[in-house]
Amino acid sequence: MVSFTPTEDQQLLVDTINRYALNDIRKIAHEADESGEAPLNVVKTGWQIGLVPSAVPAELGGFGELSAITGVLAAEELAFGDLAVALHVLTPALFAYPVILYGTAEQRETLLPAFLEETPTPATAALLEPGVFFDPRDLKTTAARRDGRIILNGAKAYVPLAAESQHMLVYARDSESGRVDGYIVARDTAGVQIEKREQLMGLHALPTYRVHFNDVAVEPDMVLGGAVGCDYEALLVRGNVALAALAVGVARASFEYARDYAKQRVQFNKPIAQNQSIAFLLADMALEIDGVRLMAWEAAWKLDKGEDATQEAYLARQAANKMALFVTDGGLQVLGGYGFIREYPAERWLRNGRGFPTFDGLALI
Amino acid sequence: MAIDFTVPDNVIMQAQMVKFIAETTMRPYARQLDENEHERPTAFVEQMWPILKEQQRASLERLEKPSSSESGDGEKKKKVSTQYLRLMVMVEMMAWGDAGIYLCLPAAALGGAAIEAVGTKEQKIRLLSRFAEGEQPVWGAMAITEPGAGSDNSAMATTAEFDEETNEWVLNGEKIFITSGKLALEESNGLVIVWATVNKAAGRAGIKPFVVEAGTPGVSIGKVEIKHGIRASDTAAIVFNNARIPADNILGSPEVQASKEDKGFKGAMATFDASRPLVAASALGVGRAALEFLKEKLAENGIDIPYNQPYHKLTAIQRDVLEAEAAMKAAHLLTLRSVAMLDEGLHNSLEASMAKVKAGRASTFAAQKAVELLGAMGYSREWLAEKWMRDSKIAMIYEGTDQINTLIIARRILGYTRHELS
Structure with a gap:
């Protein structure tokens, strides 16, 4: 039966996160963006909403x-x-979700309990690679088998929380078969070289790093899913859906702010929202946001049913990339001069919104 | 409830049946009827009349004898209707067959929607029975637009005066762009809902809906339009010259009739909340026809559309097709949402306008791209691509232009009245 109403539990969760977003995140977002650090207590509060812990299998707690x-x-x-x-808040999921989905019994038992802690357990994954053109199906980071071990070589970009994470999941292409697998790598493994923080246009409050892998040796039991491996394509699909949903959130923030501003900003003796040029732009923003939201929902619904959502997820992500730029650009434009001033959030939303085509590997559901 | 996109099996089965009708009585005649405007889609009409007649009969039967399960409130709440979902799926499929032929459905159509929305029970039975019986197909229509009153239909000049001596309403004026107007009044024993003012000074509050039946003296068909697209559809003007209709042919309860507020007008707008999602559905059908055909022809020429390539590895053609496909997908889901709300009995003005705007834009984009990307053959009348492009445009115009619907969206999201945002 067709329905667009979340379950009661889901609605409760959304309401909880909405309060967290407005009462906790929004209050520190500007300062965090300027300083490049999100206050740990705010991250901790987000962690305690329990998204990642509740995804851990019941038999593990x-x-x-x-x-x-x-x-x-x-x-x-x-x-x-x-x-x-x-x-x-969600970076540990980049590590935990693939282990939940594809990890061997031993990997799940040893690695997942850490994610049940009251305080967030930093863990991450490395997918994106430096360079102008990135194709997740043509990874340059390689995994070669040598003397019963796997040797990783290559470079990864924008690896979130790399410096503080004990473990990272590194995606690499088997140099013989071409198959992509995830490799569980401890941060202090020889050959793992974490460079200084990436300097990006947006995402200032999220520490991300360039990471080099120089002949990093991984034991065979540290291949995600062991001999079976993981469904890498399915993980890319989950990534696309997550990014589409995040883009909707950023765009909605920008839209709502612009909408409210336009209603109270008076020029020529009336609120600027009473001009069709502004009102119609806002209408198109709302329309595009809703369209992409529903695309993300449909793709997620297919995933939950265990069906192939490759096409839906891809279209949702492509549409989200364009929508996020259109909406956050419009959001800044509605604010005029104030939109250009960093004290106001519109320009931050545009800087963050513009990144979606690039953010491969930064989110997972 | 939970978020769910499952279309029930019986609705899918119905869609398959309509697909068969589209493939056998619409597509084969699409070009011929486009080239010969004002010819009638006989095969389609003959196929559909018994089906639609039966549906109307069943609907009237339910009205006359509500079954016990529907009268109990508790029962009603449990069972969510799929009426509009079914309509959406069928309209989309018929428009996929041919958008112009689809509009020739022998049924009460928009006229019926107005009767359902504001008519009394007695009126519903009296006026809709003709769509439920007989060998000959019958059409209904709705007349709002006038030469001087398009989007601003509160400016309409057609008048209705009550003649107390004869107990009749007397209509004068001209209505244009009436879908199936000629079919309703000249080619069948149909009817047209005519919106006219009983008091020009009262503005919107003076506008009321009247039922004009075929054979009414003083009513004549004026110009029959020659159009850019949906050429198989009958688009007529109707002229009222002291046309007299019975007193009880003013639609609605005495309360609505006498209302000094704009309840009658609001009734017209309420029918749009239900009809706009269906216009969106028809746009989806045309867009899907164009997109499917485009992809099929591209595949024949060695161009497949990938769903896993990064943007930099896509060709310009692939980018265009994927953009059209994503827009069509968003339009489909927005339309689905607007009909799901109708089925749940929720107010859906905002969502209906969103669906219509997105569907109109997505389908025109898809069809225009099909013409462009198929080169000489896209532009040729040998194939249907150019026809779909012409057919697609109407969804951005009728039932409120793209601009009017954007205005409605804007008012809703800003919480503005029509006085605050005009």
Whole structure:
């Protein structure tokens, strides 16, 4: 039966995150963006909402709830607060979710309990690579088998929380078969070289790093999913859906701010929202946001049913990339001169919104 | 409730049946009827009349004898209707067959929607029975637009005066752009809902809906339009010259009739909340026809559309097709949302306008790209691409232009009245 109403539990979660977004994230978002650090207590509060812990299987002490629909609803609401903080809160999922989905029994038992702690457990994944053109199906980071071990070589970009994470999941292409797998790498492994923080146009409050892998040796039991491996394509699909939902959150933040501003900003003796040029731009922004939100929902719904959502997720991501730029650019434009001033959030939303085509590997549901 | 996109099996089955009708009685005649405007889609009409007649009969039966399960409030709440979902799926499929032929559906159509929305029970039974019986198909229509009153239909000049001596309403004026107007009044025993003012000074509050039946003296068909697209559809003007209709042919309860507020006008607007999602559905059908055809022809020429390539590895053609496909997908889901709300009995003005705007834009984009990307053959009348491009444009115009619907969206999101944002 066709329905656009979340379950009661999902609505409660959305309401909770909405309060967190407005009461906690929004209050520090500007300062965090300027200083490049999100306050740990705010990240901790986000962690305690329990998204990642509740995804841990019940037999390991979690709730076993890894629902993609719940994931997109939560992602939108977090990003509505601030994208950098949202990604900060969700970065451990980049490591935990693939282990939940594809990890061997031993990997799950040894690695997942850490994610049930009261304080967030930093862990991350490395997918994106430096360079002008990135194709997740043509990774340059390689995995070669040598003397019963796997040797990783290559470079990764924008690896979130790399410096503080004990473990990272590194995606690399098997140099013989071409198959892509995830490799669980401890941060202090020889050959892992974490450079200084990336300096990006947006996401200032999220520490991201360039990481080099120089002959990094990985034991065979540290291949995600062991001999079976993981479904890398399915992880890319989950990434696309997550990014689409986050883009909706950023865009909605920008739209709502511009809408409210336009109603109270008086020029020529009336609110500027009473001009069709402004009102119609806002209408188109609202329309495009809703369209992409529903695309993300549909893709997530297919994922939860265990169906192939490749096409839906891809279209949602492509549409989200364009929508995020259109809406956050419009959001800044409605504010005129104030939109250009960093004291106001519109320009931050544009800087963050512009990044979506690039953010491969930074989010997962 | 939970977020769910599952279309029930019986609706999918119905869609398959309509697909068969589209493939056998619409597509094969699409070009011929486009080239010979004002010819009638006989095969389609003959196929559809018994089906639609039966549906109307069943609907009237329910009205006369509500079953016990529907009268109990508790039962009603449990069972969510799929009426509009079914309509959406069927309209989309018929427009996929041919958007112009689809508009020739022998049924009460928009006239019926107005009767359903504001008519009394007695009026519903009296006026809609003709769509439920007989060998000959019957058409209904709705007349709002006038030469001087398009989007601003509160400016309409057609008048209705009550003649107390004869107990009749007397209509004078001209209505234009009436879908199936000629079919309703000249080619069948149909009817047209005519919006006219009983008091020009009262503005919107003076505008009321009247039922004009075929054979009414003083009513004549004026110009029959020659159009850019949907050429199989009958688009007529109707002239009223002291046309007399019975007193009880003013639609609605005495309360609505006498209302000094604009309840009657609001009734017209309420029918738009239900009809706009269906216009969106028809746009989806045309857009899908164009997009499917485009992809098929591109594939024949060695160009497949990937769903896993990064943007920099896509060709310009692939980017265009994917952009059209994403827009169509968003339009489809927005339309689905607007009909799901109708089925749940929720107010959907905002969502209906969003669906219509997005669907109109997405389908025109898809069809225009099909013409462009198929080169000489896209522009040729040998194939249907150019026809779909012409057909697609109407969805951005009728039932409120793209601009009017954007205005409605803007008012809703800003919480503005029509006085605050005009």
